[in-house]
Amino acid sequence: MSVELPARVNPIGRALSDAGVLAWRSLKRFPRTPDMLIYATIQPIMFVLLFAYVFGNAIPIPGFPGARAYREFLMSGIFAQTMAFAVASASVGLADDMSKGLIDRFRSLPMARSGVIAGRVIGDLVFNAFVMLIMVLCGFIVGWRWHNGFGQALAAFAILLLFAFAMLWVGALIGLSVGSAEVAASAGLIWLFPLTFLSNAFVPTPNLPSGLQPVAEWNPISSIVAACRHLFGNPSPFASPDGFPAQHPVWLSLIWCAAIILVFAPLAVRKYRSATTH
Amino acid sequence: MAAIEATGLVKTFKGRKTAVKALDGIDLDVPEGTVLGLLGPNGAGKTTAVRVLTTLLKPDAGTARVLGHDVVKEADTVRSLVGLSGQYAAVDELLTGRENLWMFGRLYRLSSRQAKQRAEELLATFDLTEAADRTLKTYSGGMRRRLDLAGSLIAHPKVLFLDEPTTGLDPRSRLDLWQIIRDRVREGVTILLTTQYLEEADELADSIAVVDHGSVIARGTADELKAKVGGERIEVVVHDQGDTVRALELLTDALGIADPEATTIEEHTRRITVPAPGGSSALVDVIRTLDAAAIRIADIGLRRPTLDDVFLTLTGHEAEEKESL
Numbered sequence: 189m190s191v192e193l194p195a196r197v198n199p200i201g202r203a204l205s206d207a208g209v210l211a212w213r214s215l216k217r218f219p220r221t222p223d224m225l226i227y228a229t230i231q232p233i234m235f236v237l238l239f240a241y242v243f244g245n246a247i248p249i250p251g252f253p254g255a256r257a258y259r260e261f262l263m264s265g266i267f268a269q270t271m272a273f274a275v276a277s278a279s280v281g282l283a284d285d286m287s288k289g290l291i292d293r294f295r296s297l298p299m300a301r302s303g304v305i306a307g308r309v310i311g312d313l314v315f316n317a318f319v320m321l322i323m324v325l326c327g328f329i330v331g332w333r334w335h336n337g338f339g340q341a342l343a344a345f346a347i348l349l350l351f352a353f354a355m356l357w358v359g360a361l362i363g364l365s366v367g368s369a370e371v372a373a374s375a376g377l378i379w380l381f382p383l384t385f386l387s388n389a390f391v392p393t394p395n396l397p398s399g400l401q402p403v404a405e406w407n408p409i410s411s412i413v414a415a416c417r418h419l420f421g422n423p424s425p426f427a428s429p430d431g432f433p434a435q436h437p438v439w440l441s442l443i444w445c446a447a448i449i450l451v452f453a454p455l456a457v458r459k460y461r462s463a464t465t466h
Numbered sequence: 467m468a469a470i471e472a473t474g475l476v477k478t479f480k481g482r483k484t485a486v487k488a489l490d491g492i493d494l495d496v497p498e499g500t501v502l503g504l505l506g507p508n509g510a511g512k513t514t515a516v517r518v519l520t521t522l523l524k525p526d527a528g529t530a531r532v533l534g535h536d537v538v539k540e541a542d543t544v545r546s547l548v549g550l551s552g553q554y555a556a557v558d559e560l561l562t563g564r565e566n567l568w569m570f571g572r573l574y575r576l577s578s579r580q581a582k583q584r585a586e587e588l589l590a591t592f593d594l595t596e597a598a599d600r601t602l603k604t605y606s607g608g609m610r611r612r613l614d615l616a617g618s619l620i621a622h623p624k625v626l627f628l629d630e631p632t633t634g635l636d637p638r639s640r641l642d643l644w645q646i647i648r649d650r651v652r653e654g655v656t657i658l659l660t661t662q663y664l665e666e667a668d669e670l671a672d673s674i675a676v677v678d679h680g681s682v683i684a685r686g687t688a689d690e691l692k693a694k695v696g697g698e699r700i701e702v703v704v705h706d707q708g709d710t711v712r713a714l715e716l717l718t719d720a721l722g723i724a725d726p727e728a729t730t731i732e733e734h735t736r737r738i739t740v741p742a743p744g745g746s747s748a749l750v751d752v753i754r755t756l757d758a759a760a761i762r763i764a765d766i767g768l769r770r771p772t773l774d775d776v777f778l779t780l781t782g783h784e785a786e787e788k789e790s791l
């Protein structure tokens with residue numbers, strides 16, 4: 189009757205299997221906390237309405253006249269901001285697991301060190317893909333369209349999810365570093381607002397003070413937004429149209445995502461190894 | 467062979483200004499198939515000791531081995547051999563009982579089918595089959611604890627660590643849990659359990675180590691420890707202050723107490739205490755003796771030694787609670 193534990197399993201297979209189990213756990217949880225989806229979508233939907241119908245009229249898009257141009261311009265910014273906020277789902281989730289002692293429990297099991305965070309990240313990625321879908325529908329309703337065919341649009345969505353994936357590792361590090369879910373929620377988001385407002389997400393960079401223009405154009409969020417606008421064929425004005433961010437938006441977005449993952453994934457896993465509930 | 471052995475474990479938590487020495491040179495030795503009770507007040511270092519022994523925390527100094535494997539150098543091996551049930555039931559509130567156990571089974575590297583089967587076995591053993599498809603949010607404290615314990619038994623561990631397994635439970639659930647722990651002992655599992663209650667250690671443990679400020683201040687069986695405190699005592703409050711001294715003299719004679727040091731007297735509260743080796747039968751003797759001498763009793767009771775008594779005797783200070791961070 190006794191169940192024998194397999195003595196040796198290949199470590200990569202083990203890491204994948206553990207991440208899979210933890211991702212399954214996350215996916216089981218989402219439908220049981222429907223308020224999470226509401227919180228995750230209500231803020232971006234309000235932003236869409238606010239910018240599309242209120243502020244948008246006061247923000248001209250250089251080189252693209254017409255009211256519709258702003259909505260076309262806006263949606264990529266909304267998508268990127270929504271994906272950036274993925275930070276919160278990972279940080280709150282992991283902080284919650286910490287305070288409930290679950291992290292200690294997982295750490296006492298013979299599982300892969302990356303398993304808990306990787307599972308969380310995968311599960312949250314699926315969740316954010318769902319949020320993304322809702323935002324796309326929202327975009328369609330306010331008149332946003334893609335113009336370069338479905339393939340390029342798909343590439344843009346892939347970049348957005350890659351960005352969410354990168355930001356989830358940032359959230360994981362934050363979640364494991366703070367004591368409670370409440371602190372994690374604010375620590376995960378507080379720096380994101382200035383970061384998104386100092387980008388091209390809502391205001392074209394040529395409209396910003398010239399001192400801020402280079403900062404806003406190299407901002408990782410701007411690079412994601414610019415790559416999406418480029419791939420969707422939406423208006424994408426630049427203050428310095430000959431600069432690297434304007435010339436190679438897709439490359440820059442990929443470089444940023446890779447850099448974030450390379451820095452934060454190892455840090456998060458290292459934090460997990462020493463994380464204790466107290 | 468010792469299932470658990472630790473020598474000179476030291477662990478200091480450094481804060482911004484202060485440093486807490488949670489473990490200050492703990493030595494432990496638990497023979498295979500026995501139960502060690504780690505007894506101590508809040509903040510004594512019990513949880514920290516369990517964390518070190520289950521590889522969650524690296525000690526600053528000292529070594530520990532579980533079933534012969536070093537907890538630092540062979541952490542992975544140790545993790546696959548032991549079960550841990552922490553101080554707070556660590557289960558996923560949003561998953562059902564069955565889902566929780568399946569998940570833990572998979573993480574112990576069982577196949578999906580094996581994990582399912584093991585979950586069913588454990589649900590049945592722990593009397594949770596009926597609640598198996600409810601999310602943990604709806605479970606009572608006792609049920610959560612049972613599920614948590616079930617989770618730590620998935621891989622049939624030979625060594626089990628239970629950190630305050632019954633703290634916060636109602637008496638009925640506590641008895642249930644005691645029974646579950648005794649069943650594991652009968653299966654030959656070695657257990658290290660921590661507790662704040664002498665009674666619990668007495669019920670379950672073969673030997674007890676009393677911890678205070680991160681070190682072991684006494685070891686022995688429950689009986690040996692109780693003997694140190696003087697066993698059970700009778701406490702009498704007489705009605706008239708003038709009777710206090712006379713009552714003590716009468717009782718010393720009647721109970722044949724050889725050592726006057728073993729008794730206490732507080733005249734202003736009219737309270738005397740005497741050892742009661744015979745337990746409740748001595749209580750009858752006391753009442754008879756005082757009644758025959760026409761001394762009126764305001765209050766009388768049998769006091770079992772508590773952890774507080776053990777502490778008072780061993781350290782000379784009460785088991786104070788250290789502030790937790």
Ligand SMILES: Nc1ncnc2c1ncn2[C@@H]1O[C@H](COP(=O)(O)OP(=O)(O)O)[C@@H](O)[C@H]1O
Pocket residue numbers: 464465466479480486487488506507508509510511512513514515788789790791
């Ligand atoms: N992670 C931690 N950081 C700082 N101090 C800690 C930490 N864990 C425990 N302590 C401190 O170490 C001491 C022992 O704690 P603990 O082992 O939890 O005691 P017990 O389990 O016996 O109540 C306490 O003073 C506690 O505040």
Ligand SMILES: [Mg+2]
Pocket residue numbers: 509512513514553629630
């Ligand atoms: Mg404790």
